[in-house]
Amino acid sequence: MSNVSLQIDGKAVSAKEGMTLLEAARGAGISIPTVCYHEKLEPFGGCRLCVVEVEAGGRKSLVAACTHPVQQDQTVNTRSKQIDGIRKVLTEQLLAYAPESEVLQALAREYKADKDRFPREPSFCILCGLCVRYCAEVKQKYAVGFVDRGPSREISFVPELAATECWDCKQCFPLCPTSALQAAFVLTRSLRASPSPARPALNKQVETAPVPE
Amino acid sequence: MDTARIESIIDSHDGEASSLIQILLDIQNELHWLPAEALQLVSERLQVPMSRIQHTATFYKAFSLVPKGRHEINICMGTACHVRGAPRVLEVVQNITGIQPGETDPDMKFSLDTVNCLGCCALGPVMEIDEQHLGKLVPDTAAEVLKKYE
């Protein structure tokens, strides 16, 4: 692995080839906000709060620091009017789902985000996917996953697996930036009483799943 | 459910995990929906976690996790159809069938869906019923057409 030197916020930074901008910045003590990042997991690039401005070969572009690899002689800016503006809007959008989340409230203070900017939809889940990816990549249990797409995307436990695997694990709970995962898990159990009309095929499994105690 | 049929679909793709989408499409074409038992079987045979199958089956629009009605109505919502009045056709069809896109009526007569472009833009607005294309629709002809179905 050869060394790569670049500039982040005017500071000369040295990094290893193959590192991401986020790793390089954090290694140099420069903080970049993230919600979906976790050092044990593959970079996801979902929350996009880590957008930074990269200048290479005279071209400026906005990239996600958590997925973008370092390059020799890159110039990186982690704050600008545009970046702050993006982080503000993104925080506001996520706050609509989880207004009480401490992680989001801290971001709101930093980027002057208004938690009432968008209509409330307190599902508590901001779809960072930490639980899904931790369960798959670290635990390799695949007990929780995404379902559907776009604005209809949700996380969903596979009931049979949740019944056998989750009760003694719960390692994803503390990862949740909105503390809502437990709610989702409890919800899975309660679903037995009220199957979702939209997804009977999934309910079928819910109905046959034993209740974890 | 015809387990042997599902098994043979899986076999025809050599039980490859990378063929998951192709296998689900074949099952969908055969049964017109994806029953939970079929997904379970696919998960076991392909050694693909159920959570990924759930995600895949809900991610792609071709799949349905509910049984379909006797007649499948697809209304094209492509841009050409849209500017020629497809939303008005859709609304009339919704009123008559009493269902929204993605739904099936309680009598299992009709399933209604919208599609993004059937590629018959010259005929817009286009409605497809049981794979038959009906073109240049206006709300009242769409209403007439539906009366023919039992």
Added chain:
Amino acid sequence: MINSPAELEQRRQEILSGRDAGKPRVSVCAGAGCLATGASEVISAFNAEIEKQGLTGEVRAKGTGCPGFCERGPVVVVDPQQACYLQVTPDDVPEIVAQTIKENKIVERLLYTDPTTKEKAVRESDIPFYKNQERNIIGNNIKIDPKSIDDYLALGGYSALAKALFQMSSEQVVEEVRKSGLRGRGGGGFPTGIKWDAARNAPGDTKYVIVNADEGDPGAFMDRAVLEGNPHSILEGLIIGAYAIGANEGYVYVRQEYPLALENVGIAIRQARENGFLGKNILGSGFDFDVKVHRGAGAFVCGEETALLLSLEGRPGEPRSRPPFPATKGLWGKPTNINNVETWANVPLIINRGADWFNQFGTAKSKGTKIFSLVGKIRNTGLVEVPMGVTLRDIIYKIGDGIPGDRKFKAVQTGGPAGGCIPEEHLDIPVDFDELIKAGAIMGSGGMIVMDQDTCMVDVARYFVNFLTQESCGKCSPCREGIKQMHRILTNITEGRGKDGDIELLEELAMSTGSASLCALGRSAPNPVLSTLRHFRQEYEAHIREKRCPAFSCKELVSYYIDPEKCEACLICFRKCTSEAIQGAKHRIHVIDQAKCNKCGTCFEVCPSRFGAVMRLSAEPVPGPLPDELRIIVRKKKAKNEQRETI
């Protein structure tokens, strides 16, 4: 099995010698558009009639690829006269067989008639729709039965492959494509030669080439026409590309909404294998390559390269960050080159005729021809292939013959959901990759949707954003949430709940979604909003401030009203009303019950234009109904003229 270029040429001569060019031939477009208007019945009618009139063995009727003139389908061409008959029904067939085939006479009534000069056009090339095109790619469609490799071979098919394999090094093939200036036809417009070079130079023994036939833009069907109509041209391009890059395996990724394309591509692959164009030791060159078909299961985002690759691996198509690019890390982590259908179809032409030939078409930085699907409020709907650089005005008026009815042109939308709307004042820009971007739109895959005065531009923006809410994969938050919020605001505006600040909020969301999203879907999602705001801001303002839809299109802002002065109580609208909202009877002026009206607009459309009694109102109160006693029409007959009077 064909084992050498010499055998290929021999095979071609055999096919040609079996075909007498003077013999009558009937070609019926069997593309999806014409099939929907009854082309297969027309083909059956020809076969039956040919037998009935004792011509079996003398005449061949075949279904062919789509020649593009969908508006007038089913299209039939009879050779050797080259007579092009339009809107043919099975009832017309006996006359065509008796007259044209037997008597060598043209059936005038089925020809194209110029709407102004009333002149008839016998041949395809005489019809203005075709005359102004340059049909390098789709021109052959009507000559080819897509289910027969012989038709393709007869036209010199696979000779470009033989040339590449036996007369050119892989490097020379890449260089020829680079020199041609070919740019990706799927939307990005990236130079194809540079892309190929990157995949060629990427380290690794296993490489892949892929045809992206996940044509998802609503209102675009040019890829479908090539896949259905001339699948071998795509395969030939793909095999040449595989040779150039060093790939031995390939995929054709076709959306399952195109069953006929899937069928024809499947048949073409089988025939190519049987004839030695796919498999081991292709044409005896020592080069091995084979291809599989993957059906897309309905996700627009899979047109994005990294999503397409995940989908090929059997996963949900959620894009991942680039770099690394597919050229170095693609399918299963191996170097992969993905090109669109039309891009691949250009390759055999470039290899056969050379980069300089290709270069003569187009503008400085956009070379060759491009197929557009010209749809919407246009007289001649269909596929048009023109050299890059032709003006939008020429496409819309010379080829498309303008706007139907007495309506006025308002805008043309190009580039699909990532594109933009271009107003009248920019119609003279030459159509190429860069000029369209300057006008706030993009080339995209070639959708061209014409809109007239009845199209609401806020509604168009809402339409595209709605499309994207359904098609966003939901992985990254700026796209998932930004599109959702833009959709909410646009819906509010079109439904009369717009408020001050909405436009500014749309612009802010457009900025965050457009600059922070993970993939091109999100990054281009704001374009329909931004381009309509740029050219039609006053329409947004009318909706927000006056609750008025200037196009009378937004249902919540429009009312239908029957002018009692003009109503002749003809009962047409009464009968056609889809919600039983019209009260009326013979000799009784009709009245719309506003509470029951579902605003479907049927009454407005069916009211005879000589009455013009049904009116659309927006931001105006609907006058109350006349008292019952004033609604009776008494007609007094005076000579031939009817005079009406209400009591």
